[in-house]
Amino acid sequence: MAKLINKNVRARFAPSPTGRLHVGGARTALFNWLFARQNGGKFILRIEDTDIVRSTKDFSQSVIKDLKWLGLDWDEGPDIGGNYGPYFQSRRIEIYKNYASALLKKRKAYFCYCTLEELEQRKKKMHEKGMLPKYNCRCRNLTLGERKEFEREGRSPTVRFRVSGEGAIYVEDLLRGKVSFETKMLGDFIILKSNGTPTFNFANVIDDALMKMTHVIRGDDHLSNTPRQVLLYEALSFKIPQYAHIPMILGRDGTKLSKRHGATSIADYREKGYLPWTMINYLALLGWSTQESQQFFNQEELIRSFSLERVGKSATVFDPRKLEWMNGEYIRKLKPNQLVDLLIPYLRRENWVTKRIDPLTRKKILKVTELEQERVKVLSQITNLADFFFKSDFEYDRTSVEKRLKKDYVPPLLKKMRKRIAGLSLFNEKNLERLIRDLASEFSLSPGEAFHPLRVALTGKMKGPGLFELAVLLGKNEVLRRIDRAVEMLKKQRNKGGGSASGRPRDSGSRSGGSNPPPPANFFGRE
RNA sequence: GUCCCCAUAGUCUAACGGAAAGGACACUGGGUUUUCAUCCCAGCGAUGGGGGUUCGACUCCCCCUGGGGGCACCA
Structure with missing residues (x-):
């Protein structure tokens, strides 16, 4: 079936800058972006910084930086402007106030003088009685006199939306179909805080309407908010956008992803060394898949194949292991x-x-x-x-030393090896390999029994790249020095009675004659 | 508590009401390699439970259970 495209699509990502960009937020941004791009529509970034206590300018900047790092771009936004700005909610306060006034005039909203403490107390009482902690509207029908009285007491009011009507509110969701909520479950809710800033539900609705959003794609933790928003759209005679509530991302234990689960911000992954496209590809697969369960996508493929219809409904678990695997795949490419x-x-x-x-x-x-x-x-x-490529005084891995160097045949073998290598006129992989193999048979050892100690002597580890390749890269002189150092280290350990295997010879006190260990020079600086 | 959403292996997921329930990560075993890694082969492993509807149910309906989210002067 040919995909219908709709160039009028306007989708947005509306983060609140109260922290760094989270993987969940990043995926929400991604789905909106993919949806907008595949339709040839617009993708808009709006910063929802109405929580003046928790929002910071720095977080706004870092969220923008992280989105850009991921490779997402937007057609309108705080940094580039657009026809429906400003794109910081903190710069739109007057707009919200005007709409609140309009609702007040139409008596669809009212001033509420209850203090936080009063509300808290009342809620507690209701909870104890096992009742729904829904606001009972003490201020719903205040007389002018009563209002004056409260104001004389110095109370600054909030503005509450008056929820009225019987029956149900229907939310039409692209993923979940029609979802209904009983109106009576909703209490009158605040749209303007006492400090004059709007609450999320209010600002979100006004901006989505004014910015002409056609689609609202967001985490399904917002589904329960939606009936309130629908009520606001209706009260303000705004057109209701198409909703798509996408599944949430959970941590390994099935609870909401949080710092407890380790790295959760995009910046964390950037700093560790994940590629931006790894993050995009992995995140795209969290809650969405193709019919073939395709794993890898380039950008065009992803934009082309993505579809909201194929987004799943159940929560997903963020799996750092699969992410790491995928990053390895991309690094190898x-x-x-x-x-x-x-x-x-x-x-x-x-x-x-x-x-x-x-x-x-x-x-x-x-x-x-x-x-x-x-x-x-x-x-x-x-x-x-790769530490050993860059420094001569690398540490020896303890178990590697135990397993590969603590053998009686090793010191004489290494000494002989040193002598032979020193005499090698052409120090290349082929000659070195032949040399070691010959030596192994002279000592009646398997090749591996000769290779392994040399590897540990040169790198401090028993894993790594091809032995002869890395040796040639280190260079003949460095190889000789490292063999000396390993022999020295083994001698000292033997004298100490087989103690710690991870000791660094240079650090273990003053020297008593003999050959000096190499200086801690940078390998690349020296050769 | 209440409302809403959700339910295929440990994880991400596929499967017009009609396959042996397919793929990927992880895990296990084997092969290749001087080691690790890569690569190749093989294996383990799932429709939460109970009722319906149907010739036939992962798929539709109901109940239960489990998980998640909302019920903020947070978003």
Whole structure:
């Protein structure tokens, strides 16, 4: 079936800047964006900063930054303007006040002088009686005199919407069909706070109407708010948009995703080293799928294939493991040269490379990248994977030393190896491999029994890239130094009676003659 | 408590009322590799329970259970 496109579509993302952009918010933004883009319609960004206590300018900026980082773009928004601005709710206060006045005049709203404490108390009492904690409208029909009296007491009023009428309110939802709510379940609700700012339900409705939104795609935690909003649309004679309440994203334990579940903000994932498109691709699959359960999409494919009709209805669990897998897939698809650029910030953070990178150093980083690419799932992991390429005084992994170096044959083997390597005229992979294999058979060892100790001596680990490739990259002299260092380390441990295997020779007190360990110089700086 | 939403493996999910319930992550085993990773092969594993409707139910209806959300001068 050919997809119907509707160029008049206007969809929006309306975050409140009370924190960094959350994965749930990001997915809501994504679905709106995809929907707008595939229809050739407009995607609008509006910042809902009416909670003056919790909203900050910094969070507004960071939300915008994170959306851009994800690769989302908008046709109207706080940073670029548009025909229906301003796009910060905090700059639209007068608009809300005017509409509130209109409702007051029509007696669809009224001033309420109850204080927070009074409301709190009343709610508590109702709760104790097992009643619905719905507002009983003490101020609903105040006389002018009574109002004057309250004002003399110094109370500043809120404006409440008068909920009246019998029967049900129907919400037409694109995903869930017609959902009905009993009007009598709703209490009169506040539309203007006593400080003059609007509440969410009020500002949201007015802006969506004034900004001519055709579709409201949002988390289904908003479904229960919708009947109130419908009442407002009707009271203000606004056209009700099409709703689509998408399933929420939960944490591993099935509860609402929160900091308890670890990283939840887009910025967290950016900093760890997830690629923006990984986030988009993964998030798109949370609550939506194609008939074939396709896993990977490029941007055009995603825009083309997305459809609201195929968005599911049940809550989804955010799975960091699948996200990491997907990031690894995308990292492996990168050209090594692209990956180098992404990796460099993490190397800088460790002070392994200088701010300016000369061509030779870059070439070496490229080589390291080629050797490690298939192991990197998250960019920041490069730090643990490749430390030994950048520093000579890397630490030895304890279990690697135990398993691969604590053998009687190892010290003599390494010493012999050192001698042979020193005598090697052409230090390349082929020659090195032949050398080690020959040595293994001289010692009556399997090749592996010779390879493994050398690997630990050179890298401190028992996992990593091809042994001969990494050795050649390190260079002959560095390889010799590292063998010396490992032999030295083993000797010291033996003297100490087989104590800690993770000791760094340089750090274990003054030296008593013998060969000195290599200086802690930067490998790339020195060679 | 009450209202609303939801229900296929541990997780994301597919399946005009008519397949052996398909794919992906994770996990397990095997192969390749000097190790790890990659790659390849194989395996484990699901329609929450109970009633209907129907020749036939993952699919439609009802009840139960479970989970989530709202009931704010938060959004």
